[in-house]
Amino acid sequence: GDSVTQMEGPVTLSEEAFLTINCTYTATGYPSLFWYVQYPGEGLQLLLKATKADDKGSNKGFEATYRKETTSFHLEKGSVQVSDSAVYFCGAGSGSRLTFGEGTQLTVNP
Amino acid sequence: DAGITQSPRHKVTETGTPVTLRCHQTENHRYMYWYRQDPGHGLRLIHYSYGVKDTDKGEVSDGYSVSRSKTEDFLLTLESATSSQTSVYFCAISEEPGLQGFGPGTRLTVT
Numbered sequence: 738g739d740s741v742t743q744m745e746g747p748v749t750l751s752e753e754a755f756l757t758i759n760c761t762y763t764a765t766g767y768p769s770l771f772w773y774v775q776y777p778g779e780g781l782q783l784l785l786k787a788t789k790a791d792d793k794g795s796n797k798g799f800e801a802t803y804r805k806e807t808t809s810f811h812l813e814k815g816s817v818q819v820s821d822s823a824v825y826f827c828g829a830g831s832g833s834r835l836t837f838g839e840g841t842q843l844t845v846n847p
Numbered sequence: 848d849a850g851i852t853q854s855p856r857h858k859v860t861e862t863g864t865p866v867t868l869r870c871h872q873t874e875n876h877r878y879m880y881w882y883r884q885d886p887g888h889g890l891r892l893i894h895y896s897y898g899v900k901d902t903d904k905g906e907v908s909d910g911y912s913v914s915r916s917k918t919e920d921f922l923l924t925l926e927s928a929t930s931s932q933t934s935v936y937f938c939a940i941s942e943e944p945g946l947q948g949f950g951p952g953t954r955l956t957v958t
Contacts, residue, residue, distance in 0.1 A: 780949030839889035
């Protein structure tokens with residue numbers, strides 16, 4: 738089955754710093770790729786997605802590009818804010834099922 | 848979390864007792880899922896449903912059963928709870944692959 742490996746956390750940054758959270762996947766075929774965000778005490782929310790190679794997903798200043806050659810989908814943001822503090826999950830899926838990474842805790846300090 | 852509710856939101860129970868968690872949706876989505884979230888493991892799929900009375904196992908299904916008698920409700924049952932089932936349980940729904948919406952979660956503690 739599919740598997741997803743995420744950059745280990747926790748990650749601590751200062752406000753306005755550049756963010757990268759690495760994500761790689763293994764899958765048979767060509768899965769769709771996702772980033773979800775979980776704020777404290779809440780469920781996961783879809784942040785962005787990409788469904789085929791070279792697609793770029795973007796939302797709220799976050800971006801990730803589907804790289805088939807490196808089987809990666811790294812999450813980036815140019816200038817993080819305190820409100821971005823959350824846990825970020827990378828996901829890969831084909832059909833109706835998703836496989837998630839372990840999550841990366843991000844803390845942004847003022 | 849709009850359109851998805853989970854009940855109860857918190858529960859403490861003793862080892863060996865049966866427990867049922869409920870997920871209710873108002874979106875009329877076809878697919879429903881139960882996950883558990885544990886430190887160091889992220890989210891792991893327990894069971895999912897692709898229609899009324901149609902269910903299948905996920906990667907950590909041992910000790911759990913599910914039922915879906917109506918489109919809007921998906922029940923997760925722990926027949927005899929164990930301490931290893933202490934976790935946060937999330938329900939999710941989707942109408943197309945990957946675009947899962949998640950409920951607010953149920954924190955279950957088995958003592």
